Amino acid sequence: MPDETATMQIGELADRTEMSLRTIRHYDEVGLLTPSGRSEGGFRLYTHDDYLRLMVIRRMKPLGFSLDEMAELLRVVDALDRGAGDAAGAGDAGAAGEGEPGDEGDGHVQATRASLAAFVDETVERRAKLERQLAMADEFLELLRARLR
Numbered sequence: 001m002p003d004e005t006a007t008m009q010i011g012e013l014a015d016r017t018e019m020s021l022r023t024i025r026h027y028d029e030v031g032l033l034t035p036s037g038r039s040e041g042g043f044r045l046y047t048h049d050d051y052l053r054l055m056v057i058r059r060m061k062p063l064g065f066s067l068d069e070m071a072e073l074l075r076v077v078d079a080l081d082r083g084a085g086d087a088a089g090a091g092d093a094g095a096a097g098e099g100e101p102g103d104e105g106d107g108h109v110q111a112t113r114a115s116l117a118a119f120v121d122e123t124v125e126r127r128a129k130l131e132r133q134l135a136m137a138d139e140f141l142e143l144l145r146a147r148l149r
Helices: 010-017 020-029 048-063 066-081 104-148
Strands: 044-046
Touching: 010 020, 010 044, 010 048, 020 048, 044 048, 048 066, 048 104, 066 104
Parallel strands: none
Antiparallel strands: none
């Protein structure tokens, strides 16, 4: 199990995620992945949670999700991780989830879960499209191999 309190510099994060330094820096610039800290020398420091966040981004990329869509999913995931208390921008709407069903907080939890469900549905569709493309690539490869025989 990884040491969740340990930090790593951007080079180690890049190695662990098989992503370029430039891409990781870009995700920082656009607000998708903010380092958890900085070293005394000003180097970005990342935690295990930062690594997990970057892996979510990395997994979305081949499915063709835009940066805005990635940011939205990360907001949903963050809200769920917080207990959906201020999901979807609820802000200071009160202590969500601490009341009767139908309270404003409960609505935010439901909205957050609905947003996540929409991402699941979209991911299923995008995966199916990739699967069809892979089947076409396999057919093409077989056509090429047949010419070698």
